[in-house]
Amino acid sequence: MGRTLVWLQGQSCGGNTISLLNARSPDFVGFLESEGIEVVYHPTLSTVWGEELEALLSGLAAGRPPLDLFLFEGAVPLGPRGTGRYSTLGRRPVLEVVRELAHAARYVVAVGNCAVHGGIPAIAPNPTDARGLQWTGEAPGGVLPPDFRSRGGLPVVNLTGCPAPPHLILWALALLNRDLLTPADLDRHGRITCFYGPEGGCAQEPESEHKHCLHCARMGWQPSGKPHWEEVRPPWRPVRFVWVP
Ligand code: SF4
Numbered sequence: 001m002g003r004t005l006v007w008l009q010g011q012s013c014g015g016n017t018i019s020l021l022n023a024r025s026p027d028f029v030g031f032l033e034s035e036g037i038e039v040v041y042h043p044t045l046s047t048v049w050g051e052e053l054e055a056l057l058s059g060l061a062a063g064r065p066p067l068d069l070f071l072f073e074g075a076v077p078l079g080p081r082g083t084g085r086y087s088t089l090g091r092r093p094v095l096e097v098v099r100e101l102a103h104a105a106r107y108v109v110a111v112g113n114c115a116v117h118g119g120i121p122a123i124a125p126n127p128t129d130a131r132g133l134q135w136t137g138e139a140p141g142g143v144l145p146p147d148f149r150s151r152g153g154l155p156v157v158n159l160t161g162c163p164a165p166p167h168l169i170l171w172a173l174a175l176l177n178r179d180l181l182t183p184a185d186l187d188r189h190g191r192i193t194c195f196y197g198p199e200g201g202c203a204q205e206p207e208s209e210h211k212h213c214l215h216c217a218r219m220g221w222q223p224s225g226k227p228h229w230e231e232v233r234p235p236w237r238p239v240r241f242v243w244v245p
Pocket residue numbers: 011012013014015016073074111112113114115119120161162163164
């Protein structure tokens with residue numbers, strides 16, 4: 001088995017899944033094949049459900065099989081009264097499952113604004129007490145504490161956007177799959193600096209000179225700066241760490 005990937009959803013419109021499935025050159029399946037990543041579970045793509053799914057998630061939390069890439073979209077509610085039962089997966093609160101898998105995973109990725117900092121579900125008066133994985137609005141601390149670090153030594157890697165653009169999801173997965181990210185590569189919001197930096201980053205400006213992009217160099221994309229994927233020109237504007245007030 002190659003590197004393992006699990007994707008879960010909380011309070012989500014599913015837009016990040018649609019974004020992921022819109023990836024081209026490569027598409028998601030081609031990307032998985034080229035990177036040697038196995039999807040152990042994705043709520044839209046997998047057929048496992050019910051007690052079988054509960055057993056699968058319990059096994060992953062216990063390291064069977066070892067979980068490498070844990071991606072999450074949507075916010076996670078703490079309510080009612082801290083139980084998390086406003087959002088459940090099988091018979092368990094998503095809150096519990098997220099905390100277990102986050103501690104088991106080599107890397108944790110929050111995909112989209114809701115997962116990053118609560119997004120739309122956390123808008124005041126936030127009736128479900130929705131949180132992001134490691135942020136709530138502008139404040140550090142979500143359902144995971146600010147000092148959380150996954151097995152691979154990183155905080156939650158945050159991919160902002162509503163939804164996060166597909167090429168950023170795949171580029172982040174490629175970097176993590178190859179253990180090419182360090183804590184120094186993330187900004188204070190846990191975002192990959194070259195994706196979201198004030199200079200735009202090469203992921204936003206694929207035809208720039210890439211002089212500042214260490215990640216392209218580590219991926220073997222320098223000096224041309226051209227990834228081996230064709231479709232690198234995003235139709236999206238650069239996204240920032242903002243949310244709907
Ligand atoms: S960040 Fe946007 S696209 Fe993603 S789950 Fe939230 S509302 Fe949907």
